[in-house]
Amino acid sequence: MRLRLGLRYKLLLGYCLVIAIMLAMVWTSFRALEDMSRAYSFAMEEQDQSLFFTAKEVDHLVWVTQLGEYLLGEEEFHGQLDPTKCRLGEWYYQFLSGERFATLDPELQELFLALDEPHRRLHESAQRVVSLVERGYNEVAIGHFFDQTKVHLMDVRGILDRIVEISTAQANAWHQEAERTVAATSKNLWTFAVAAAVLALLVALFLSSRITRPINRVAKVLREISSRGGDLTQKLPVESRDEVGELSQAFNNFIENMHEMILRVRRASENMVNSIGEIAAGNLDLSQRTQEQASALEEVAATLKQVTAAIEQMAANSTEGDNLSDETVAAVQKGDDAVKEVSEAMDDIAGSSRQISSIINEVNEIAFRTNLLALNAAVEAARAGEHGKGFAVVAAEVRNLAGRTAESAKTISELITSSALRVDRGARAVEHSKEILDGIVLNSQRLGDLMGEIAAMLREQSSSAQQIQRAVDQLNEVTQQNAAMVEEIAAASDSMRAESSELLELVQEFKLIDDLQEGAYGSHS
Numbered sequence: 001m002r003l004r005l006g007l008r009y010k011l012l013l014g015y016c017l018v019i020a021i022m023l024a025m026v027w028t029s030f031r032a033l034e035d036m037s038r039a040y041s042f043a044m045e046e047q048d049q050s051l052f053f054t055a056k057e058v059d060h061l062v063w064v065t066q067l068g069e070y071l072l073g074e075e076e077f078h079g080q081l082d083p084t085k086c087r088l089g090e091w092y093y094q095f096l097s098g099e100r101f102a103t104l105d106p107e108l109q110e111l112f113l114a115l116d117e118p119h120r121r122l123h124e125s126a127q128r129v130v131s132l133v134e135r136g137y138n139e140v141a142i143g144h145f146f147d148q149t150k151v152h153l154m155d156v157r158g159i160l161d162r163i164v165e166i167s168t169a170q171a172n173a174w175h176q177e178a179e180r181t182v183a184a185t186s187k188n189l190w191t192f193a194v195a196a197a198v199l200a201l202l203v204a205l206f207l208s209s210r211i212t213r214p215i216n217r218v219a220k221v222l223r224e225i226s227s228r229g230g231d232l233t234q235k236l237p238v239e240s241r242d243e244v245g246e247l248s249q250a251f252n253n254f255i256e257n258m259h260e261m262i263l264r265v266r267r268a269s270e271n272m273v274n275s276i277g278e279i280a281a282g283n284l285d286l287s288q289r290t291q292e293q294a295s296a297l298e299e300v301a302a303t304l305k306q307v308t309a310a311i312e313q314m315a316a317n318s319t320e321g322d323n324l325s326d327e328t329v330a331a332v333q334k335g336d337d338a339v340k341e342v343s344e345a346m347d348d349i350a351g352s353s354r355q356i357s358s359i360i361n362e363v364n365e366i367a368f369r370t371n372l373l374a375l376n377a378a379v380e381a382a383r384a385g386e387h388g389k390g391f392a393v394v395a396a397e398v399r400n401l402a403g404r405t406a407e408s409a410k411t412i413s414e415l416i417t418s419s420a421l422r423v424d425r426g427a428r429a430v431e432h433s434k435e436i437l438d439g440i441v442l443n444s445q446r447l448g449d450l451m452g453e454i455a456a457m458l459r460e461q462s463s464s465a466q467q468i469q470r471a472v473d474q475l476n477e478v479t480q481q482n483a484a485m486v487e488e489i490a491a492a493s494d495s496m497r498a499e500s501s502e503l504l505e506l507v508q509e510f511k512l513i514d515d516l517q518e519g520a521y522g523s524h525s
Helices: 007-071 087-096 106-114 116-135 138-227 243-507 513-524
Strands: none
Touching (some): 007 116, 007 138, 106 138
16 A cells, blocks of 8 residues: 655655754764763873872972981971871872772772882881981981982882873873764764755755645646636646645635635625615615704704703802802801800809909908907907097997998998899890800701702702703714715715626626536527
């Protein structure tokens, strides 16, 4: 069975092949980058190790030089004598117990293990030299320095130089491995690039022939349709089941749908020409009714204007009445305030009268006591005989004055009591007047509230009347616009009738299957 693939799957297959080659290129590049990175990393490690041991060798040379200067007495020796605490020793003994040492080549492992004894003896010889110098045996120390220390230093340097040599050789080997990886990767990338270019070119040629040929065929049929006066009887052959065949079938379906649409448009145009005449007749009747409605609305608008003016006048009158009521309430409140002031003044007078009565009582008491004192003085004057006559005359005069004072105080007390009674009656009258004025104020306020409510209702009615007036004006305006639109519709109907006739003529230019069948029937008849 022959496999039938659609154009979409053919495109996807071609693109997938190109993408597969590109992915292979990317995978190869990543693998090469990983190999190069690993090689360069190992090379850098070996180079760093070589530099490290070279630096440690230089450190020990400087250390031995300082020891020699110490022997000559030029300066104090401050170098590290403990082989496990110098910079090389600290790294060395930690390195021997680490995982990195186990991964080294056997030759390097032997060299590292062999470094322990000469390095330790080097520091022990230095300890011996320092001890001899401190005890004063400089010549013995110098001999020991050249016989032991220098020899052990050369042994340490020899081992370190061999380690550096091996590390440098391994670094060069890793560099060469990286260069070989770069060369192989470049060759593979060029191979994949050429293969991808050739495959992409083949896919492009194949797809262009599969796509452009049916498109050219569609363009040819379209040109024939346009050159033959709208011949919709043309069709494309369907030769495959892929997207190209679907395109041809879709084009044929489009032509059939276009055929049906043109046929419906032709029939609709014929019906439209007939309907437009009916619309024009109905539009004329609508225009007349619209004019009548506009006249009626104008009369309603005039009547509403009169009603609105009357309501506005009533609202103005009620507002004025409300203002007068407010003024009356204000005047009554002022009277009420005046009565309150009179009542307060009467209360003050009553209080003053009570104070005067109290004072008069004190005066009466003083007059009584004065009279008693004068009487006592007269008795004493009588006892005194001739010597008390003058004092008796004075006492009699004092008693006379005390009696007159008591009578005056009694008269004033009676007047004050009478005034107090009158003040009480006046206060009750003022309080009664105040209650009457409060009632007048309350009634005036109620009247003002009623007038305000009436004014508010009249204003609302005036506003409602104005809104109705505006609505009627808008309705009148809309009616006038409708009348204008009716006239425009009439003009548009005439224009539409002409355009429908023109559309019918244009549609009739298309060549349909029904036209061929009618022509065949006419020829047979």
